[in-house]
Amino acid sequence: LPLSLLNAAQGSPMLVELKNGETLNGHLVSCDTYMNLTLREVVQTSPDGDRFYRLSEAYVRGNNIKYLRLPEEIIEVVKEQQAQQQAQGHHGGRGGGERGRGYQRGGRGRGSARGGRGGGRGRG
């Protein structure tokens, strides 16, 4: 769930605090399974809060992150996305599952019939 929330948050503003206390305020461009991030329009603040840097783009290595602060609205956006995906997934899944079971039943039936006859020959 956490990484999928992050993926859904692409394009929204966020605050990233790093383990060394620096903070980066910017919009999330992309992220990966390691929590590496690329941000755009970034304001980087030093740990003491006295120095500010403006960066057009920044790359953050995931293991350096302490936490991320996201806008509250994101939860609702994610829920809507999940609801849409589940609705599509159920329709496709049910149709595919029925077809799959049909094939398997046919295959097993034929296979067990041959096996039974073969076993009979062996014992006899």
Add this chain to the structure above:
Amino acid sequence: MSSLGPFVGKTVTIITSDGRTLTGQLLGHDQTTNLILSSTIERIFSPPDSDEPSQEVEHGLYLIRGDNVAVCGLVDEDIENGIDWTAVKAYPLGSMKHS
């Protein structure tokens, strides 16, 4: 192996590796203990010898990286609401990492 599954949707208090206390609703977690907390409040306690009341800071939606989570505890809502937190004093916790 125990997991955070039973805690999802409930109010939890997290102690982070730098000694901060965050309370919020646990929305989700994963294998590396990354946590999603909503309506997060950070409580900053004043030391017993100081007269300042303890403070609360609202932080909204938090995604906390698992490396920085020390403790995640389930909160009893009734007991929690019955406490006047501004009157609670405590020494600050140390950080997990020692130089």
